[in-house]
Amino acid sequence: MTTTLVTGANKGLGLETTRRLIAAGHTVYxxxxxLASGDAARDLGAVAVQLDVTDQDSVDKAIGSLSKLDVLINNAAVVGSSWNLDDLDVDAMRVTFETNVYxxxxxxxxxxxxxxxxSPPVIVNVASGLGFPRALLDPEDDSFHGYMIPYANSKAAVLALTIQYAKNVPGMRINASDPGYTATEGTDATVALALIGPDGPTGEYHTSSSPTRLC
Known part of the structure; x- marks a missing residue:
């Protein structure tokens, strides 16, 4: 059985991804x-794991509790506190990058x-159209109207990370997904990428409607 770890899985997109992958036959951590916020995930049949991606000790303990891992879904993210240039500073960038990138x-x-x-290992990094320069420049794209600099830059970094990891470990299937602007309905791309086999894509950015080659 496929063993999957989903971060930020107690609510929203992470919880919905957890539900769908359990339904697909995965064992989901x-x-x-x-952990007190994990009842909804437990009710789905998931194993709740204490995991704070900003804390190395927490990360090490969480990974150390697993005997196998086939799919990693990097879903945990924060929007951050800066919405425009008036409230932008280095600390706002640092806090957002601490979760979303580091x-x-x-x-x-x-x-x-x-x-x-x-065999085959899979990584899905949940990104955003706000990190895709082409979308930010297109007035017809919803992402064009997003002005929060820390979040957009952090998701651009996630796309770059996806490219570099895919190039460095070609034996893995490593892709980025864009959930769009939904609370729970935007998991199609993430789930589809989590379910790919050894001949599936790598180094791609998938929305609910189409893939884009990143490398």
Missing amino acids: AGMRD GVVRLTQAALPLLRQS
């Missing part, structure tokens, strides 16, 4: 900062030894 690297690096034992 639902990562969350506060958290992805921290957890992925810790998970690589287990993932390398799987």
Whole structure:
């Protein structure tokens, strides 16, 4: 049976992804900062795991509790506190990057030894159209109207991370998904990428409607 770890899995997109992957036959470990918030994930049949992607000790303990790992879904993210230039400062950037970027690297690096034992290992990084320059420049795209600099830049970094990881470990299927602007309905791309086989894509950015090659 496929073993999957989903971060930020106690609510929203992470919880819906957890539900759908359990329905698809995965054993899902639902990562969350506060185990007391995990009843909804447990009710679905997931195993709740304390996991704060901003804390190396928490990451190490969570990964250490797993005997195998086939799919890693880096879903945990924060919008941040800065919405325009008037409230932008370095601290706002740092806080957002700590979860959305450094958290992805921290957890992925810790998970690589287990993932390398799987066949085929899969990583899905939940990104956003706000991190895709083409979308930010297109007035017809919803992302054009988003002005929050820390969040957009953090998701651009997630796309770059996806490219570089895919190039560095070609034996893994490593892709980014865009859930769009929905609370729970935007999991189609994430779930589809979590279910791919050894001949599936890598280094791609998938929305609910289409893939885009990143590398």
